[in-house]
Amino acid sequence: MSRNARAVKRPSLAQFFDAPDAYLGHFGWLCGYSADAAFLNDALERFTGQTQARRAAGGRIALAMILDPGNPLITTVDVPGLVHLPMLGDIPRPFRLLHAKVALLGFRHQDDASRWRVRLIVSTGNWTRQTLEESLDLVWSIDADSDMLAERDDDVKTACADVRAAWRMIERIVPHFDTRLFTAIGGALPGESAHADRQLRHWIAQCEQAAGRARPRFVDNWDKPLLTQLPVLAERATGGAACNRLAMGSGFFESTPADAGGAPPALLKIIAELQRTGRITANCKIDVFVNPDACQAVATSVAALEEHGVTVRHAHAPEAVFGTVASERRKLHAKFLFAANERANSNACTSAWLYLGSGNLTKPGLLSSANARGGNLEAGVVFAVADLQWKAQRGVPPEQVVGNVLPLQHSDCVETDKALTAGADMPERPDECVAAPVAWLTWCDADAAGPTRLQSPEPMGALPHVDVLDPAGAPCGRLADAFAWPGDRPRQVEVRWNDANGPGRATVPVLDEFGRVAATPVTALDVDEIWWQLANFPMAPDDDVPDRFGEGFDPTVTAGQAPATADGRTYPIRQMMELVENIAQRQTAIDEADWHAWCSRLEQTLARAAESAGVTAFVELRLNPLSPLRAAPFRPAFAEAGDSAAGARYEAALSAIEHAWAVDALPALGSME
CATH class of the missing domain: 3.30.870 (Endonuclease; Chain A)
Incomplete structure (x- = not known):
């Protein structure tokens, strides 16, 4: 094997x-x-x-x-x-x-x-x-x-x-x-x-x-320490039986105390609270599982813990779960309390309950409520565990053996501090991810209003000490309502500022005209390619369909393909009408809950065909090919008119597409003008 x-x-x-x-x-x-x-x-x-x-x-x-x-x-x-x-x-x-x-x-x-x-x-x-x-x-x-x-x-x-x-x-x-x-x-x-x-x-x-009035197994420490809530949750999960076995594990323990050799106070408080509330018996057999290379105060308190009836053991990575090679390199990071009853004539873990969560077995993790002075925000879950067996035996499925569910083993223990290393404490980290004065910038193409630029959602007058940095790291020029940008649309930019808290710097995303966040550039589509971007809605376009996202696209195969006659002529007008018919048929079946997303997909996709042969043909004919899509029969009942939110969103999308295609001022298809 x-x-x-x-x-x-x-x-x-x-x-x-x-x-x-x-x-x-x-x-x-x-x-x-x-x-x-x-x-x-x-x-x-x-x-x-x-x-x-x-x-x-x-x-x-x-x-x-x-x-x-x-x-x-x-x-x-x-x-x-x-x-x-x-x-x-x-x-x-x-x-x-x-x-x-x-x-x-x-x-x-x-x-x-x-x-x-x-x-x-x-x-x-x-x-x-x-x-x-x-x-x-x-x-x-x-x-x-x-x-x-x-x-x-x-x-x-x-x-x-x-x-x-x-x-x-x-x-x-x-x-x-x-x-x-x-x-x-x-x-x-x-x-x-x-x-x-x-x-x-x-x-x-x-x-x-x-x-309704059901009580959760999920628990956090916004208002109360996790430890004060765990006994009630454990009692609710198991019906109140006191357990004679307790396994405790943690990714971090308390820092090594000045009086090295004393038992970590947090561990003793956890045990005392579980005994006081009747969740474990007075003579409960207690094991603490550690990463031997980094167990903080436990590394100098093996003897002191033994005096309190606590055995220190190495955490176990079960080979049945990870394989031999992988299990050798895995180190304990899990935080858990597992309690159960063990009987001499039975292999079953009875009345078993488990806490797992983010809270380490420390004062900030389990003994404190969330507060800025020293209490972390922690969360976990306490629940009953059924069908677990203490040992692997004939007839016991391996997934039911407790040592294959939790990182436990009872074959050996740590007898001396020399077998353990304290390792590093929980690292202190300065704040690195702090909000910038602007959460995003919006790209604007060059037009009559100005050059290519990044528009701020905040008034420029409110940003006197904010700079947007260009690719060379120099501040961009400031315009009346935007920052000038020297080049193509970036996906994100660096922002620099100075306020009452001192200097700051952050990366913020750039949104394009469709509201896409930090997106790669859109590429042009031909009319015959558009439908494949819409057909799978609400799923994403099929990756197997050749488009120009860079996935599955071979320009030597797909470029310029279109239905053709024997003499090589294409039918862009017919393609456009088939597209309009397909869109109408599809969107009348769209669920109202998906309508907003459909309008966004429609707008973003059709705008990419502005330079296609099909659109060009209708511009030359001076007709608006999208006008049938405004008719009530081509719209779902909840969006038939513009006086509803769904109808208004749809008409706004059509208007944006018509503007991108330069057909917004042209007569409707079928018009006699």
């Missing part, structure tokens, strides 16, 4: 972003301590079903991310489809560190917009490649969907209560971060992304209503 053979298949943290069958990733929120582009590109490709290049071309935001401000900015160019929201620098911070690692993801059915699914992910690991490849971490997830809500049984209500609790935590974080990209009102904005965000919030609201 291969040294990397695995008997137990468990999804990685990134795989929890996979869309369910027949569903599409729509929009999500994520918070955490740290993240990197490698992990996020993997997660977003799984979530959206789109490659990095396809997401960059679309310019649509699918995931809003809030991290501790000590994490450097991850730009939308680094991870297309992601917006990393910076922290506001002018309001008090309500926590020492943003340490909670939580994601709420919204999926919509690809054929029925009324069907949706919301997924809650709670992780002990950061959103990084290191978590996937080097760490021993844990993750918990639950789904709530529209099909479940009609059942309203206890499990459904509890799942909805978990979603409600997690969303309320995120809602309290959001006001401390710069969300102007979504909340501002104006012309060129990521409207499709903001619409998807509103849909996710609507789905969560339905979960909140369905939850």
Whole structure:
């Protein structure tokens, strides 16, 4: 058998972003301590079903991310489809560190917009490649969907209560971060992304209503320390039985105390609270699992802990899960408390419950509520664990063995401090991701109003000490309402400023005329190519269809192709009329929930055909080929007239396309003028 053979298949943290069958990733929120582009590109490709290049071309935001401000900015160019929201620098911070690692993801059915699914992910690991490849971490997830809500049984209500609790935590974080990209009102904005965000919030609201008075398993420390809440949650999960086994694990412990050799106070307080509340017995067998190369105060307190009935053990990376080679390099990062009963005549873990989350077994992690003086913002989940077995035996599935579920082993223990290393403490990080005076800039082509420029959403008079830097790092010239830009549209720019807090510098995205965020340049389309960009809606255009995004495009094969007669003549007018007919047939079947996104897709796609032979033919005929699309029979009932929001949005999209094609002033098709 291969040294990397695995008997137990468990999804990685990134795989929890996979869309369910027949569903599409729509929009999500994520918070955490740290993240990197490698992990996020993997997660977003799984979530959206789109490659990095396809997401960059679309310019649509699918995931809003809030991290501790000590994490450097991850730009939308680094991870297309992601917006990393910076922290506001002018309001008090309500926590020492943003340490909670939580994601709420919204999926919509690809054929029925009324069907949706919301997924809650709670992780002990950061959103990084290191978590996937080097760490021993844990993750918990639950789904709530529209099909479940009609059942309203206890499990459904509890799942909805978990979603409600997690969303309320995120809602309290959001006001401390710069969300102007979504909340501002104006012309060129990521409207499709903001619409998807509103849909996710609507789905969560339905979960909140369905939850009723159900109590969640999800827990955070906004108002109370996690430790004061864990006993009640554990009792609720198991019915109140006191457990005679306790396993404790943490990525960090308290710093090495001045009186080295004393037991870490936080560990003793956790044990005392669990005993006081009856969650573990007075003579409970207690194990603390550590990374032997970095366990802080535990490294000098093996004997002191033993005096309190606590055994120190190495964390175990199960070969059944990771394979022999991978398990050798993984180090404990998971934070957990696992309690269960062990009986002499049974292999079953009975009355078992588990806490996993972001909170380390330290004062800032488990013993404090969130506060700027020293309490991190933490989150986790406490739940009953069924069907676990203490040991691998004949007839026991490997996925039920506790050592294959948690990083536990009981074959050896640490007997002396010499076997351990304290390692480094939790690193202090200066704030790196702080909001700039402008959240984005909008590209404007050269026209009668001025040269190519970047327009600010804020009045220029309010930005006297703000510079936009050109590619050479020099300040751009200031115009009445914009910054002059010397060249083609950039995807993002550097902004420099000076305010009461001192000098600052940040990267901000550039939006194009369609509201695409930090997107790659659009390329021209022929009329016969347009339909392939629309046919799969609401899914992204098929990567297998040759277009000019740089994926699957061979100009020697596709350039200039069009239906032709034997003498080589093409039929651009016929192609245009077929396109209009296809659009009309498709859009009359669009669900109202998808209408805003359809209008955005329609506008962005058709505008790319402005130089095509089909458009040129109608300009020469002095006719507007899009005029039939304004007729009521070619529109869904909810958008038949411009006096509704849906109708007004559609007509605005048509007007923008007509202007781009230079047919807006031409007579309607069929006109006698």
